Amino acid sequence: MISKKFTGILAATLLMGTILAACGGKETTKTSSEGNKEKEKPSYTFRLADNQPPDYPTVLGDKKFAELVEERTEGRIKIEVYPSAQLGDEKSVLEQVQLGAIEFTRINSSPLAEFNNQFTPLGLPYVFESEDHLWNFLNGDMGTKLLDGLEQSKMKGLAYYDSGSRSFYSTKPLKGVEDLEGQKIRVQQSKINIDFMAALGASATPMPYGEVFSALQTGIIDGAENNLPSLDSSNHYQEAKNLILDHHQRIPEVLLISKVAWDKLDADDQKIIKQAALDSVETQRAEWDKYEERSEKKLKDAGVTFTEVKDIKPWTEAVKSMNAEYAKEFKEVMDAIEEARP
Missing domain, CATH: 3.40.190.170 (Bacterial extracellular solute-binding protein, family 7)
Known part of the structure; x- marks a missing residue:
């Protein structure tokens, strides 16, 4: 008969294995031409949650970000995008990001004021007179400071996405x-x-x-x-x-990474992740402009x-x-x- 103690140990072992498999941080080795074994950098498979449908501009931005990361790490870091709130609503996803159970999410900046109240003024009416005004601010020092200020809440802001007016x-x-x-x-x-x-x-x-x-x-x-x-x-x-x-x-959208996941990455991988996020903004904003144009035509026709x-x-x-x-x-x-x- 299997003891309760053994069953508990087995269950704990299986659970830990599941968590490690989800994080995907597996180190491998390669053999050099001289026959010596060299340690390779770890590979990861991360998840990115978005509550919008697959063809929505933020999701297309997410996918471009994931594509750039995989390309620049030669497939070593993969980011799987889950649209349509497959991983939960914004509130529950944010909680899981803080715990490190979900590594990335895209979220509107309004709820982030709960974690860094300096986001609050971004929601004030008529403070941004135009799209250019908004992006001048977001791309400036204060925009970066707001993203970095989320680290105390176990998240790190990577980039802003467009959400129109x-x-x-x-x-x-x-x-x-x-x-x-x-x-x-x-x-x-x-x-x-x-x-x-x-x-x-x-x-x-x-x-x-x-x-x-x-x-x-x-x-x-x-x-x-x-x-x-x-x-x-x-x-x-x-x-x-x-x-x-x-x-x-x-009010802009924000692409976030869990501080737990961020801290697992070495400096080179952090740089790749950050730059890929910034580079994905161009795609997201272009997709937003196209989506908005289609919506305007549809609404007028209706x-x-x-x-x-x-x-x-x-x-x-x-x-x-x-x-x-x-x-x-x-x-x-x-x-x-x-x-x-x-």
């Missing part, structure tokens, strides 16, 4: 800022977004993204806000056919009314005092945002 859409007409008065607008759960709606005279209605379509159908909300590809892919445009392009937020905001001043005036309050707490970041203005 967010605008309002509604079942009711939207011709100017005054039309948002009294409308029930779905927002992500955050103090900034709730304060933002109050500043515009709208009623903030936080709810999970997956509930927005039915809430538009039933009149629980009048509208929501997001980028064009999301308005398209979510089918929200079938109910909310009024879009006003105020571009109130330009009868969505597009209204361009020609004078942004009434919008920025509405949030001026709100942004000033946040600026007191995040002066260094806000100063860097101002300096990045084209």
